[in-house]
Amino acid sequence: MxxxxxxxxxxxxxxxxxxxxxxxxxxxxxxxxxxxxxxxxxxxxxxxxxxxxxxxxxxxxxxxxxxxxxxxxxxxxxxxxxxxxxxxxxxxxxxxxxxxxxxxxxxGVGDHDERLEPTPIDQRCPFCGAGTKVSYREGILFWACHECDGMTPGRDFASFDPPGPLAAVSFDPAGLDEWTAEELRAALAVRGRRRTREQFEGLCPTCSGQVDARFDWCDDHDPDGCHACGLRWRVGARFRCRTCENYGGASPRRLALFHPAVVSFYDDHGVSTRFRADEYERAKAVYDLVLDHEVELVAEDPVRVAVTARHDGDAIRVTFDEDVQFVDATRG
Ligand SMILES: [Zn+2]
Ligand SMILES: [Zn+2]
Ligand SMILES: [Zn+2]
The missing domain is CATH 1.10.10.10 (Winged helix-like DNA-binding domain superfamily/Winged helix DNA-binding domain)
Structure with missing residues (x-):
């Protein structure tokens, strides 16, 4: 051990x-x-x-x-x-x-020539309302807004391609031809969810090593373009593999969906949080749910981060500890 x-x-x-x-x-x-x-x-x-x-x-x-x-x-x-x-x-x-x-x-691992040029999909940027695009290069599938800075509003990404990243995940090129651009968006969400879930549960998706997790936050945050941290969200979970140093980040608003009580909360309101890689509309609906989750840094010592989901006048709140593990879930 x-x-x-x-x-x-x-x-x-x-x-x-x-x-x-x-x-x-x-x-x-x-x-x-x-x-x-x-x-x-x-x-x-x-x-x-x-x-x-x-x-x-x-x-x-x-x-x-x-x-x-x-x-x-x-x-x-x-x-x-x-x-x-x-x-x-x-x-x-x-x-x-x-x-x-x-x-x-x-x-196609090892094939770095495969590309998908930015292709529009029917999903608006949650931050500026412009149309968004999926693209692929060097083994990474991107979903991005080309009109704003996406998830990184405080960073100078003038030379970054694509310019306003909203999500990105490593993806094998053989899968590219199988899907439409919109299905690729859903496939990205499925793959991203799985990788994040493995990291959240302590397993490196790349090398099967052990993963450390912690929260990171910005003390002087400006959500419209933070020059202190460069990120859209103030609080983020960070995962790092002890073996290969594979690094990952996730908003706690996404992690909240890994708690069965949150899944049940939505189920009780007739809202499914499940989607498959070929279910673009459902993937989009779940993305919108997650976007509405409220994140709060409740305490810094010890660290406690809470996420609240609301639906039809009801609410559920889950709390994470400093190791990004759930400590409780309360409804009401
Ligand atoms: Zn945008
Ligand atoms: Zn900041
Ligand atoms: Zn690893």
Whole structure:
């Protein structure tokens, strides 16, 4: 177990990229033939099928290689870490880490050329009322307002692209073609919610390390363009992974929806807080609900942050502690 104290040093695994096991694994794959072998076995792979192996002669045929002796050499290198023999089927099968790796390749991880130019969607900017756009570059899906500074009204983003970020999340390029621009907006919300939820629950969505959480606030805040903090909202939750230092932020108004009592509160008023990546209108409606949540920094020592949701004359208030965990929920 690693140290769980809040002042813990980064986990020892942070040094892993320098370990010989990691460099060896990447070295093993630094050969086009070996990747082609993994992809060939993957193509024959069917999760519903008991036999997911491919025989030597089938691999030889699929990778279109001209030297069987040399192919055996490459298979030998992959065996153990990435593939295993399936003697009952007289073939080779992918081990789980190789399946994950091939899925990443199929998802387009490592492909940095894919772009989506800013595309208008039917959702107004909550701050200035202008139309908004989704775009994609370098593995990040953006939702932005091109007329105001979005979530960062105090920052000079004249050269920033897109100019007024409203939300952004890492997204694999293979998903881009599947969705309309509006569905991408909902997909961004689904992915962002999941990543934030993992961080909120202490798990790094990038490396599976442990995550520390705290609140940050601006003492001299101007919501219309704060030069002190540069941000739209005065109070924010900050998440940082101890291992990979992956960093994330979220407004507590969003985190409030992770409390089951808040979900029930809306359900009791016939309002669903659920949406899928292909349910753009519902995603939009939930965004509007969250926007109306009121955030209050109740105390600084110890830190207490409260979020109040109101509907039809009713209200629910949830309180977070200094570690961004719920301490209570009260209705009325
Ligand atoms: Zn705007
Ligand atoms: Zn500020
Ligand atoms: Zn991490």
């Amino acid at each position: 690693s140290d769980t104290g809040s002042g813990a040093q980064p986990h020892a695994a942070a040094t892993r990229p320098h370990d010989s096991a990691v460099t060896d694994a990447f070295g093993l794959l630094g050969d086009g033939t070996r990747l082609a072998v993994l992809l060939a076995i993957w193509e024959a792979h069917d999760p519903a099928d008991e036999d997911n192996s491919l025989s030597f002669s089938e691999i030889f045929e699929r990778v279109d290689y001209d030297d069987p002796g040399n192919l055996r050499y490459h298979l030998g290198k992959l065996e153990g870490q990435f593939i295993e023999r399936a003697p009952e089927h007289d073939g080779y099968a992918l081990r789980v880490p190789a399946q994950k790796l091939v899925r990443d390749i199929v998802a």
